[in-house]
Amino acid sequence: MGMSVTISAATEQDAEHILKLQYLCYQAEAELYGDYGIEPLTQSLADLRAELARGHALVARLGGEVVASVRATVEQDGTARIAKLIVHPRMQHHGLGGRLLDAIELRCAAEGGAKRFRLFTGHRSESNLRLYRSRGYAPVGTEQVGPRLTVVTLEKECAPGDYAASA
Template sequence: MGMSVTISEAGEQDAEKILKLQYLCYQSEAELYGDYSIEPLTQSLDSIKAELTTGRVLVARLGDEVVASVRGTVGTDGTARIDKLIVHPRMQRHGLGGRLLDAIEQRLGAGGTAKYFQLSSGHRSEQNLQLYRKHGYTAVSNQHVNERLTVVTLAKEAAAGAYVARA
């Protein structure tokens, strides 16, 4: 490609770019489950701006373009919740999702803050589930939402995630 992808903390100036990327990335999920009213497609710009101040938000950039993002928070019980790991469709299947997952785990786990990492995915989202399993996550619960969707929650101990990120 000629340029390398860099991962950094997102700023308020990234909120609109994250929202647009999120809308693009969740189209395939909406199609997979036959539901275009899912929260990532209806989330407001103000809501994303609020997430920038209440949790950790990372972006991956190719030059000036935001091509991937992930969000995370650590609860008072030490559970780090990782949400909305998104990668631009043209950048998928090149390891960027795994790099972002490693980066958010590292930041949420810094200083021993996080005891466990937890994330969720729809049961039909096999590429997502495969990525999470590859990174040490195991299914801990299933929540039947409706006839089309079961949400799979996966988790791992933070100590299990404390390894050097791969290049």
């Protein structure tokens, strides 16, 4: 590719790019579960902008192009809810998802006081489950949300000092 990927905080100006990338990335999930009405495919630009304003959001850029993104919010009890980790299909399987996950954990711990991290994915999303498990996440619950979809919730604790050196 000749360029390196950089990770930085998402800005308001990134919203449209993130929404387009989200739409592209969630096509495979929609196909996997036979449901094109999932929230990432129906989210409006206004809703995305509001989501960016109330939490933490990161983007990965290749040159000027947004090629990956992740969002999170930290609740009062110290739980960071990580959501919508997306990587452009042509950039997948090169470690970018793991880098973004590490970066959002660091941001939530350093700036948001996170004590634990929680995320979810569909039960058939094997590559997602594999990534999360490789980063120390363990299943803590499942919920059947439709005839074809069971959501798996995964969590990991933030060990004291894990993120202090980089904060």
